[in-house]
Amino acid sequence: MSTTLHRYAAFGAALFIGAAGLSACGANDDQSGDGGDSASGGDKTIALLLPESKTTRYEAFDRPLFEAKVKELCSDCGDVLYYNADQDEAKQSQQVDTAISEGASVLVLDPVNGAGAGGMVQTAQDAGAEVIAYDRLIKEADYYMSFDNETVGKMQAQALVDAMGDKGGILMLNGSPDDPNAAQFKAGAHSVLDASGVEILEEYDNPDWSPENAQKFVTDMLSKYDPEQINGVYAANDGQAGGVVAALTGGGFAADALPPITGQDAELAAIQRIIAGEQSMTIYKPIPIEAEKAAEVAVALANSEDVGDTTDYEGVPSFIFDPIVVTSDNVADTVVADEFYSAADICTDEYADACTAAGLS
Template structure:
């Protein structure tokens, strides 16, 4: 794993401050990796990176800078990476693909807002002679695909929840966006465990844009329908939603140290801190450098006309599939800290110092 990752983690807050500015960019405005100017016209080898939204903190704080840095390291004669964020707007992303094509991108790394509806964008790129790497979310028409084993993610989350609950009681289930093919895979994996357990799903919700605010509102509504004692656990498909769940439960009368088990995904810093503090039971750590840097390696190979290496077949698409990792309070030090994803100082800042000391994280 790259030893430079801690530098990106330390810069995460600063990068996130820039999200609002990036979100304000027009649909046809690209951001370069270095200075924000248009990235075309350099060495003639142009790669574009298109990410789906900025509410999930990983994209701006990790995926983008890691990808750009790796491209720069591997390809001295490549132009700066053309970068676009769709802000969860499928139409905007389609326009961004067309802009990337017009800017001369011969390789497009695309994390789609709606994977099932992204075939037209891929076809436009391919018709223009570009190759498309589906990044993190499957696009069946893409030339290549890379992601983590998403069904396994859902299974891991559900297994951890069932174990923490003692295989009994009622839960709330918050899934991701129905337009996100990954969300469907997480959901399928989770149901494969939950449906055969002693757990009862009280209510289930597919969150249209993975929004923490929607998650908080949904759980708040359920607290008016169910007694707090009925809710023995919460399946939250990602850490953003888990944060909304915690806000709703603590706002609805739960004490922070008496919350039911709550799952998550993405190993966001706030989630790791909640885990240390006992407010969230687990998250799924998907080592983003593995995915972002591999995407950069494949993109550079393609732009140079080289072989990309051995792939596996995933639903008919040549793919690179990576393994997720469960993170709990017991292995924070051995996972996200050991990999320099976050430092102890990042995690144990301020009010979390005491919880870190109690968890022997130093």
């Protein structure tokens, strides 16, 4: 097996244009029964199973980009069978069974619980299907693809420490304990934070990554700590960062005097908060790189073709991609330059002045 890492620096605008109009709103409206939609395509049927829709990336980007790339590469694959588990592990197991019964020969599976997904993978493999673990590691899968998750945590924590000046107290909001990626983000962040001069006042593992849980946690902490004790917030993703901002501004912090707050996923609202100075940074993981590569590998497997060079990640043939830190200084050079968002998307009336100051308009 080759140990060459697959690194991709940019992606095309064409697929995004097709996807940009989609949103997480109505994410499961076109699903029925166990959540599947689309017709099967015989031996070349491909299924995409995503874990939840509270994180906007899945419905707005991963799904449409994956489906478009499969359609481009494989005219006889039929429509992709699509399922969203809504953060329900039992539901996802049923969806795997449904995908197999519908004839899927390749499953691209982003598990609700990676550590507990081995049974689903075994079921698929016993039926003759191959499984690509998408974005979250499943050690029993045939292939895995994701971004370098520990590096994501390190980048977030280092940005926070740098913004704070190596001192002060922070609140730490991690992702779901059932999400193997969350454990990797957390481990990477701790490797930096524990060696720094910052003090972790309280730490919280958010069971479903929800902004509402994050807001409640920080609101509770504001009744326990004086505001001046909270000098920074590690938020593992942008949804939680939004909850943090809501809690802090609702608890007496001025919007222009918030402590440094991290994030991840480069959500549009987070980019706007960064431009406005309410969030310090986010991690940009160019999703088309991941979604399109997953589609390429899935089509290759459906056609019994070579998937190309991989690297070994915890015993699984893998494709690992590089994350990027986004701050107000490089919004134009990252998400805008890659046409992930346009300046017009970001620079609504509310953010017009901030965009002008950042050189976006």
